[in-house]
Amino acid sequence: MITVEQALQHIKNITVQQPKSLVQMSEALNCVLAEDIHSPINMPPFRQSAMDGYAINAHESNHYLLVGEIKAGDNSQFELKRGEAVRIFTGAPVPDSSNAVVMQEKVQRLDDNKILIDGEVKAEENIRPLGEQIQKGEVALREGDKLNPASIGFLATLGLDKVIVRQAPKVAILYTGNELVEPGTPLDYGQIYNSNSIMLQSALYELGCKSVEIHHCMDDLSSTRQKVASLLDDNEVLIVSGGISVGDYDFVKDALEYNDVEEVFYKVKQKPGKPLFFGRKDEKLIFALPGNPAAALTCFYVYLLPVIQRALGAEDFALERQYLPLKEKYEYKGGRALFLKGKRTKNGVEILEGQSSAMLHTFALADSLIYISGEKSNYDQGDLVEVIKIK
Missing domain, CATH: 2.40.340.10 (MoeA, C-terminal, domain IV)
Structure with a gap:
């Protein structure tokens, strides 16, 4: 049996990293960037109005001649003379000849083509400068950053529809136990509902794993050996729930040894989660978690989550x-x-x-x-x- 600190050191020593993959932005949530992303454009790509109001070419008087209108999406380019103004709306391009946008609440319309500004005007007020958010060629997001809704939205504003990320590992969850039945079916005496598999699958989805299959095995040595063998062939990560302790019907440890899984550690001096197994077979990672649900989830957060995060290339691979x-x-x-x-x-x-x-x-x-x-x-x-x- 090893200590928590020794077990965590083994976890930190893992060097497995997933290959790169090009994915659509709509499929990139919770993925980890495999390369730095440089902005292909200035954002905003033009001087942009931050308000509904009037773009002016300032002069000494508060009276201005209104010469036109610019809506968001217009490509009109006015050349304003001193003392001239255009009606403008939020998000619209500000003419290069304008040196301020005055919010509409500070402006009186005197007639169809004349306005009066109340108060002082500050140079460049209410104008978002070219490249204010990010300039062309600057690093937008870095390798190892995990994509959340905000970062996906940010990349979309730069015109990107695909990103290069770390490919999520293919994961299999094998839960063992004669007493387990699926939610939604009637319980017979002595049975309980299986909760571990969908709980762990949900936790893996949250990390960005896309392919997470669930399999069941009864408490039988031969079938446990066979199931472990087939799942190791088809997956990069195998998570077993239950059957890893030392009871008469706990066959997982034997099945892992039978399938040439190299033990990294087995049993940790902790509560809950003492009968925890971590092993490897070539580049494949194998975790056998306790069958008790709270113990299984504790082991997931403390040990398995950092392994998956590191394999995905995340900069912050462990929980805070x-x-x-x-x-x-x-x-x-x-x-x-x-x-x-x-x-x-x-x-x-x-x-x-x-x-x-x-x-x-x-x-x-x-x-x-x-x-x-x-x-x-x-x-x-x-x-x-x-x-x-x-x-």
Whole structure:
């Protein structure tokens, strides 16, 4: 058995990286850029009005002669003389001969072609300069940046419809257990609903994995060996849920050894999630997670997520950690490290009730994992603890 810190060091040593792939922008959400992106244009590509109002060529008087109108999308190019103005709308191109846009609330229309400006006019006010947001050739986003809705929108404003990203690994989730049935079907006595597979699939989708298949295997040695073999052939990452402990019907460890999976580590001195396995077969990555749902999800966030993120080339491949004061006193007598479900508050972090490894309700309410290293058994209110942000 190894410590949490030793297990995390093994995770940090992984060097697998996915190949590059060109994808449509509409399919790029949560993907990680494989190259720097340089802006192909100035943005905005012309001097742009920030308001509905009047573009003017300023002179000494507040009276101006109105000579035309420019709407957004127009390509009219007026050459304004001093004392002339055009009606202009938000987003429209500002003539080069204009040195300010006056908002319409500060302008009185005297007749069809004359206006009066109330107050002082500042040079270049309400004009977005050429390339204000980004200039042609500048780096828009960098390799390793993860694409979110805002960054996708930003790239679209630059005219880009495709990006080069790291190809997401093909992942298989294998859940084991005779007692598991799918949600939506009636339960017989002794059965429970399978939640781990769709939970892990959802977490992988959130990371940007597109191909995540789910498979089931009964608690049988021969079928477990065969299922592991076929899934290793067809996938780059295999995640097994359940069957990795030392019970009479836990066959996953044997099946992995039978299929020549090299063990990197097995069993971590932590709670929940002690019977955690991580291994490799050539370039393929294999995780066997505990069957208890909260234990499985804890192991995913702490160990598996950083591996997937690093394979995708993400700059920040692990979840953010910070130190926050505990909201209440906490006593712990065990020797293993703890990952407790918690919720951040204005003044620190609180430990939620219901920490059983079989319970997901608390996890659904939590936004953090609180790491208790096991080196200290008593924590007073206000003591600093390490907090992993999961939301």
